[in-house]
Amino acid sequence: MSQTDRAPTIRDVARHARVGVATVSRVLNDSPRVSEEARQRVRRVIAQLGYRRSSTARNLARGRTQTIGVVAPFFTTPSVLERLRGMVEGLNRHVEYDLMLFDVETVQQRADAFRRFARRDRVDGLLIVSLCPSETEATGLVSEGIPVVLVDAAHPDFPHMVIDDALGGKMATEHLLTRGHRRIAFIGDTTSPLGFTSSEQRRLGMRRALREAGVDPRPGLELRAPHGREPARELGIALLSRPDPPTAIFAASDVQAMGALEAASAMDARVPEDIAVIGFDDIEAAAAVGLTTIRQPLRESGLRAVDLLLQALDGYEERLSLKLEPLRVLPRRTT
Amino acid sequence: MSQTDRAPTIRDVARHARVGVATVSRVLNDSPRVSEEARQRVRRVIAQLGYRRSSTARNLARGRTQTIGVVAPFFTTPSVLERLRGMVEGLNRHVEYDLMLFDVETVQQRADAFRRFARRDRVDGLLIVSLCPSETEATGLVSEGIPVVLVDAAHPDFPHMVIDDALGGKMATEHLLTRGHRRIAFIGDTTSPLGFTSSEQRRLGMRRALREAGVDPRPGLELRAPHGREPARELGIALLSRPDPPTAIFAASDVQAMGALEAASAMDARVPEDIAVIGFDDIEAAAAVGLTTIRQPLRESGLRAVDLLLQALDGYEERLSLKLEPLRVLPRRTT
DNA sequence: ATGAAAGCGCTAACAT
DNA sequence: ATGTTAGCGCTTTCAT
Numbered sequence: 001m002s003q004t005d006r007a008p009t010i011r012d013v014a015r016h017a018r019v020g021v022a023t024v025s026r027v028l029n030d031s032p033r034v035s036e037e038a039r040q041r042v043r044r045v046i047a048q049l050g051y052r053r054s055s056t057a058r059n060l061a062r063g064r065t066q067t068i069g070v071v072a073p074f075f076t077t078p079s080v081l082e083r084l085r086g087m088v089e090g091l092n093r094h095v096e097y098d099l100m101l102f103d104v105e106t107v108q109q110r111a112d113a114f115r116r117f118a119r120r121d122r123v124d125g126l127l128i129v130s131l132c133p134s135e136t137e138a139t140g141l142v143s144e145g146i147p148v149v150l151v152d153a154a155h156p157d158f159p160h161m162v163i164d165d166a167l168g169g170k171m172a173t174e175h176l177l178t179r180g181h182r183r184i185a186f187i188g189d190t191t192s193p194l195g196f197t198s199s200e201q202r203r204l205g206m207r208r209a210l211r212e213a214g215v216d217p218r219p220g221l222e223l224r225a226p227h228g229r230e231p232a233r234e235l236g237i238a239l240l241s242r243p244d245p246p247t248a249i250f251a252a253s254d255v256q257a258m259g260a261l262e263a264a265s266a267m268d269a270r271v272p273e274d275i276a277v278i279g280f281d282d283i284e285a286a287a288a289v290g291l292t293t294i295r296q297p298l299r300e301s302g303l304r305a306v307d308l309l310l311q312a313l314d315g316y317e318e319r320l321s322l323k324l325e326p327l328r329v330l331p332r333r334t335t
Numbered sequence: 336m337s338q339t340d341r342a343p344t345i346r347d348v349a350r351h352a353r354v355g356v357a358t359v360s361r362v363l364n365d366s367p368r369v370s371e372e373a374r375q376r377v378r379r380v381i382a383q384l385g386y387r388r389s390s391t392a393r394n395l396a397r398g399r400t401q402t403i404g405v406v407a408p409f410f411t412t413p414s415v416l417e418r419l420r421g422m423v424e425g426l427n428r429h430v431e432y433d434l435m436l437f438d439v440e441t442v443q444q445r446a447d448a449f450r451r452f453a454r455r456d457r458v459d460g461l462l463i464v465s466l467c468p469s470e471t472e473a474t475g476l477v478s479e480g481i482p483v484v485l486v487d488a489a490h491p492d493f494p495h496m497v498i499d500d501a502l503g504g505k506m507a508t509e510h511l512l513t514r515g516h517r518r519i520a521f522i523g524d525t526t527s528p529l530g531f532t533s534s535e536q537r538r539l540g541m542r543r544a545l546r547e548a549g550v551d552p553r554p555g556l557e558l559r560a561p562h563g564r565e566p567a568r569e570l571g572i573a574l575l576s577r578p579d580p581p582t583a584i585f586a587a588s589d590v591q592a593m594g595a596l597e598a599a600s601a602m603d604a605r606v607p608e609d610i611a612v613i614g615f616d617d618i619e620a621a622a623a624v625g626l627t628t629i630r631q632p633l634r635e636s637g638l639r640a641v642d643l644l645l646q647a648l649d650g651y652e653e654r655l656s657l658k659l660e661p662l663r664v665l666p667r668r669t670t
Numbered sequence: 671a672t673g674a675a676a677g678c679g680c681t682a683a684c685a686t
Numbered sequence: 687a688t689g690t691t692a693g694c695g696c697t698t699t700c701a702t
Contacts, residue, residue: 007455007689025697034671055398060678061393067435075420078619085410088438093456095447099436100402103423119388120342121679160671186699214353258623264378265625265668284413285620288564288593290600333600344679355689370687394681395694456695511684 004288008049017045026304028053065124067307071113072129073105073106073194076227077255078283079298080129083151086129086302094310097124114197122142123221126307127151127302131193131232133158147312150304152198159308161301161324165198167325169205169250172278175292176248177213181276184210184219184236185246187256188236197253199224202280206250221246232256236263242273247275248335254279254286254293261289261334276335290333297325343384352380363388381497392417400459403644407464408450408529409438411562412590413618416462418486421637422462429645431666432458432459439466443529449610455479460644462486462637467530468493468661482647483526484640489580494643495634496659500533503629504540504585508510510664512548513584516611520556522570522591534559535625537615540541541585556581560591566589571598575610582610583670589621589628594622611670625668626639632660 011026015023019038026034034042045145059065070087072080091097101118104110111197114137119125125147132153139147142157149195150160176184188207210217223239225231232251236259239246248293251257257279261271269275279286282295301324325330345363349356354373361369362377369377380386394400395457405422407415426432437452449472452458460482465486468476476483477492485495511519521541524534538557543550547583558574560566567586571594574581587593592614596606604610617630636659 010697011695014673021696022673022675022698023671028674029697033671040673054395054695056395056456057678058389060389060395061697062508063678065391074423081416088409088436092438092444099425099435099438101434103427103434109427119387122389156690174451229619236695258620262625284564285593285623287621290595290597295467302682346679349689356680357682358688361688364681368687373687389679392694393681396679396681397698398694513687515681 003187010053012050013042013045013050016049017041022052024090029044058306063120064124065120065121066096067100068085068125068127068306068313069100069102069117069123071102071104071117071128071131073131074101076105076130077253077281078154078285079096079253079281082267082283082298083129083305086299087306088302089299090303090306090310097310104194104250108283110194114140116292118144118146118332120146125313127188127305127309128153128158130194130196135183147309149312150279150312151301151305154316159312161305162306162331163296163301163324163327165201166205166208168280168296169202169252170209170329171205171252172202172280172294172327173206174213175210175211175335176276176330177215177248177277179248179276179335182215182247183218183221183244183246183247183248184215185218185239185249186223186252187232187239187260188222188224188252189227189256190224202250202252225255227255229255229262230260232259234259237267240264240269248272249275249277251277254281254283254291254302257291257334258289261291272333272335278335286323286330290310292332292335293330295305295328300325343386345388347419348377348380348386350416350457351384351402351476361639363564367628380461384591393658398455398575400455400457401668402435402458403462403641403648404435404437404452404453404458405438405462405464406439406466407462408466408587410562411437411440411465412588412589412616413620414616415487415634418637418640420463420640420643421634421639424634425645432645439529445529446479448523449470449475451501453479453545454483455481460648462640463488465531471589478600481548482644484644484647486636486640490634494647496640496643498631498636498662499537501540501543501633503615504537504587506540506662506664507543507585507615508541508544509548510670511585511611511613512550514583514607516581516583517550518553518556518579518583519550520534520553520584521587522567522574522595523559523587524591525559528630534594535545537585537587538583547668562588562590564594564597566625567594568597568601569594570603575602575604580610583607583611584612586614589616589626590619591670592626592628596626607668607670613664613670617665621665622667627667627670628665630663630665635659 013023102113130152138157150159154160223235249260279293282293284294349359437448465487483493489495558570584595614628617628621628
């Protein structure tokens, strides 16, 4: 080590290369206003010294962070992770940004997340998944000037990426109807404190399909529980224990559908003969168990959200068709 | 707005509160060396101005980042995400750190990740999952002085959190043996370019159990494919199509076990009567399909890794028992 | 094309 | 207890 122990700075490089720091900075930033000779010299010194510029210092000077934040209830359901996967993929195509995670599983954490991270000096842009910012939060975001893209949530102030949940519910129900089912049950989420609404929308879509088919809805067959496999299993057992059990179950998510499947197995009901089950999302596990479901473009939604955000950030262009792949029924072995 | 439009800085606060910036800084950092009166005044002004300190500037001045990075092949298998979940939980108990994600799915990305993020000015500490740093990378990390904790990977230079994969494989096989199986097949990963080794270790454990039970190993029944449900399914079909099919399959991961289950279903083989299946990991989906498996403490490993790292970072103390919950067989419906 | 110098907003030594 | 000031390592005018 000819140098002292601390990491070399732009100054060290400048000195060794016998140029000013500005020139080094220009080389670092690929500015054309540098003579080829100087550029070579600087590059060589950088290599020799093993210099790497400090992103912190750079960020401070430029007033940017080069990181985008993702706020989401990551572990509430696998579908959020699948969206995250899309985001990571999308971001990997534009290496300049880092990804910061803000997990929000409770109302408290949600408030914290916005207070702490909805700031220009924390992130250049924000991806918010399955969470709708409150009016105050939205106002803060806007006045702070932070580009935001919402995924699986909608708000008039921000671009968002949503599917037609009601339509999905309708499609699922129609699928069941076509198969001849008339006594159709619904298993969905209880209204969560974080205010997810898709489960309810899907139920409404189911209602619509029923109505259009001239089938009387049976509110007694519409059950709700906190999201999760286990609670859904309980619901399924309750359903199958009735004197007049349904012949089919529409679960508002694949996770809940898996619970319903477990219930069937516990009650020795054959699927789909005794009880048909259709889910929603098409997560990995759905394919694994042969669960019929409504496929929604999870990964794609993440990917596109990133594109949208990057565009807002860098004027980055692409064929932003904004339309996601449409929902569709994926018939498998449970219906 | 009495102020100009740009965000207030520590200077603005100092001026309004008629104190020096150092005092404001002290208040910000909860230093005791501030008179109660000054403290109040500063606090009031901060509230009035809506001042929030810039973490970038702070980080530059302090030479820290307050973020910990996680390098991992997040989407290769659900088990990594389950570990991440543990990390997020662990970190949420110590709000001062942010979480940065570095996804590594290919060798190229892996090299990039280390080059870009193994730096003091990017992260204060690193959590590396299912990836073993090369010698060069390890040396870099050490000389850079970055605290590192390895999860599901081992290296002499760093504390690590690993399970005894061979033991797990042995346990799984013994379980099968106890159930009377003698023709036991293995489905595992092909050696990945990223160098995961647990699959192979588990196979070795299986061999050991077989040997100890006096059962001849049948190399012909040990199949490998890239990680994933689909490839494992193919392998399962190949296995079941043999003139002398196995009576049981030990899959090196639950994901692959699910593939085996699909194969059974495709071949109309009853589980566990015609073919028993045992997996490894105990991911969510395993419980959902009633898959017998070897449970390893996934979430816990993430949690503990964070504890370990935080300790290295802050001298943060706790009952660091370092021992993870032991592996155990979780008998369900597939054996 | 290049360099000097003024920030970016904070922390921490040092002085008082 | 408090203020002054010199960094932290970079970007970016502004001269030249």
